[in-house]
Each structure stands twice: as C-alpha cells, then as structure tokens.
Amino acid sequence: xxxxxxxxxxxxxxxxxxxxxxxxxxxxxxxxxxxxxxxxxxxxxxxxxxxxxxxxxxxxxxxxxxxxxxxxxxxxxxxxxxxxxxxxxxxxxxxxxxxxxxxxxxxxxxxxxxxx
Amino acid sequence: xxxxxxxxxxxxxxxxxxxxxxxxxxxxxxxxxxxxxxxxxxxxxxxxxxxxxxxxxxxxxxxxxxxxxxxxxxxxxxxxxxxxxxxxxxxxxxxxxxxxxxxxxxxxxxxxxxxx
Numbered sequence: 001x002x003x004x005x006x007x008x009x010x011x012x013x014x015x016x017x018x019x020x021x022x023x024x025x026x027x028x029x030x031x032x033x034x035x036x037x038x039x040x041x042x043x044x045x046x047x048x049x050x051x052x053x054x055x056x057x058x059x060x061x062x063x064x065x066x067x068x069x070x071x072x073x074x075x076x077x078x079x080x081x082x083x084x085x086x087x088x089x090x091x092x093x094x095x096x097x098x099x100x101x102x103x104x105x106x107x108x109x110x111x112x113x114x115x116x
Numbered sequence: 117x118x119x120x121x122x123x124x125x126x127x128x129x130x131x132x133x134x135x136x137x138x139x140x141x142x143x144x145x146x147x148x149x150x151x152x153x154x155x156x157x158x159x160x161x162x163x164x165x166x167x168x169x170x171x172x173x174x175x176x177x178x179x180x181x182x183x184x185x186x187x188x189x190x191x192x193x194x195x196x197x198x199x200x201x202x203x204x205x206x207x208x209x210x211x212x213x214x215x216x217x218x219x220x221x222x223x224x225x226x227x228x229x230x231x232x
Contacts, residue, residue: 006158034220044159044207044223090159094219103172104149104221108158 002027002093006107014115019078021110023091033074034092086114120224128230137193137227141210148191154204198231
C-alpha cells in the first residue's frame with residue numbers, strides 16, 4: 001500500500017531564506033510523485049510532478065523537488081522564500097501500474113509561514 | 117476551458133439531516149475523486165471513479181457516506197444522518213487517464229459543510 005509522510009505540520013522561514021519541505025513515501029511499485037499547493041482561500045493546484053523522466057523536477061514559482069529512490073524521499077525546496085509562498089503544501093503519491101487504480105494518496109500537509 | 121465546479125459552495129445543516137454535494141468534472145476527464153479536508157488535517161481520500169470500472173470506495177468513513185457518478189460525468193456525494201464530525205470541506209477532483217497513468221488532478225473549490 002502506498003503512503004506519504006510529511007515531516008512537520010508547520011514550517012516557518014524568513015523572507016529570502018531557503019525553503020525545505022520534507023516528504024517521504026512508500027510504494028510497492030515505482031511511483032508518480034506530486035506536490036500540490038493550496039494558497040489561502042484557494043483550491044489546490046499542482047506545483048510539480050515526478051514521472052521518472054528526471055530525478056530533479058522544476059515547478060512553478062521557483063520550486064523544485066528531487067526524487068531520491070534510496071531515501072524514498074521527494075523533498076520540496078526553494079532557494080529564497082517570498083512572502084507570497086505562504087500556503088499549505090501537500091505531497092502526494094500515485095501508483096504507476098494501475099494496481100491501485102491510480103488512486104492518489106496525499107500527505108497531511110505542511111503549512112509554510114514566511115516572516116518578513 | 118471550464119474547470120471543476122462544485123455546488124453548493126457552503127452548506128449548513130442540522131444533525132441527522134441528509135445532504136447531497138455535487139461535482140461537475142472537467143469535460144472528458146474519466147477519473148473523479150472525492151476528498152475530505154478537515155481543519156488541521158490533510159486530505160482524506162473518500163472515493164474514486166475511473167470510467168466504467170467499479171468505484172474504489174475504500175476511503176468512505178461509514179455506510180452513511182455514498183457517491184455515484186452518472187453517465188461518467190457529474191458526481192454526487194451523499195451523507196445520510198449527518199453528524200457534527202462530518203463538518204469539513206469536501207473537495208472534488210478530476211483527471212484524464214493518460215497512457216502510463218499520469219494523473220495530475222484538477223481540484224474544484226470545495227463545498228464547506230457545517231453540521232450544527
């Protein structure tokens with residue numbers, strides 16, 4: 001069965017500082033991995049996705065994530081935080097082989113706070 | 117084109133009443149998901165429809181919850197005999213089942229359900 005663990009329900013950084021949001025997954029088959037973002041009072045939208053084409057994935061708004069199979073991790077990073085990055089971020093895993101019907105499992109989310 | 121729409125946007129009901137929540141997915145999307153997002157919690161998977169296959173109901177929390185999808189398009193999530201713990205935002209998402217199973221999900225704005 002697939003699962004996703006996001007370490008830290010809340011992360012606070014200063015504006016201009018590095019953003020690191022952690023995600024570890026478990027999957028019995030090669031996974032597809034996603035990061036979604038939910039800005040205040042808005043719906044979820046896709047930030048980036050890993051589909052096995054490249055281990056370093058670049059997304060919107062300067063975010064990127066690196067797939068590390070040996071660590072079963074897919075951490076999200078951004079070199080310099082901006083106030084507009086304050087949001088809730090969700091890591092998600094999906095089965096690539098259809099054994100789970102491509103059901104997507106979401107992590108509990110990490111709320112990012114950016115201090116001026 | 118039009119995104120995923122949900123109605124109503126807000127629903128306040130009394131404990132013990134039944135409610136119906138509606139989701140209109142993006143035209144042509146064969147997969148449809150329902151999630152529940154409670155305050156301080158992540159996204160809880162409820163049910164998944166994929167084309168004409170039997171739905172994956174493994175996330176429904178009790179037999180008071182049910183969902184159907186008519187004609188492979190519109191879906192209705194029904195909660196019978198609502199309880200206060202059912203209060204949450206109910207999110208619907210749809211995706212196109214591409215070859216290989218990449219299934220980026222597009223989310224609706226959600227229905228905020230409050231059970232008094």
